[in-house]
Amino acid sequence: MRAVLGDTVIAEAPEGDLISIEGNWYFPPASVDQQFLTTSPTPYTCPWKGECQYFTVNVDGQAYPDRAWSYPTPYPTAFDRVGKDFSNYVAFWKDVRVVE
Template identity: 50%
Template sequence: MKVTIDGAVIAEAAGDDVVKIEGNWYFPPSSITPGTLSESPKPYICAWKGVAQYYDVAAPRGTRKDAAWSYPDPLESAADAVGRNFAGYVAFDRAFATIS
């Protein structure tokens, strides 16, 4: 699977390596193109996944603010519910990203 913004590849991973949670595809940290993500100060806490880290995404036509997020240390019950540990996996806002 692949994530692109403005035609640039932001993440790419085998289908077995991504995790679908609540309709969003989460990509492993190793699949993210280096230099495309920078931490955002946007706060968010999900009741069942825990504290999120948002990211701004650098793309050819400019940075997309808060266009990606991850759960660096998800709640243990969330990993149990998903069926695998998704710590650090990154999801992308489909308003900006194309996922194919």
Template identity: 40%
Template structure:
């Protein structure tokens, strides 16, 4: 799987995990140099509290482009630290 923004690859992996129709990418497969922490967080009843990333791609800042669970609940431990992307803000193929 590959995530791009306007032709720039920001994540790529053969080892994503699919949860609720979202591909979660291993942290090592994400180009961290393009990301900064967002102040946004949300809570999922079974996965836990999600933290968000903003990305700087091609001179454009894209807020809350991705999310991850830094301390996932027990049922979601398999995706702890993995990064998922908003399909409306990126291309996933």
């Protein structure tokens, strides 16, 4: 699976390494090319996953605010709900397509 913005691959990993949560694919941290992400100041705390970290995706000189996010330290109860530890896994939204 790949997370792609335009022709740029931002993350790539076998589907078996990804985690699906609420309809979003979460990529393992090592599979994400961090050169395309910068930390966003947007605050959000999910009631069951915990504090979220948003990222701006930067591709070809264009900034796409809050198009990626992760949960650096999810609530321990979230691991039971998801079935595994998803700390720092990264999901994408809107302009970033997840494709096979």
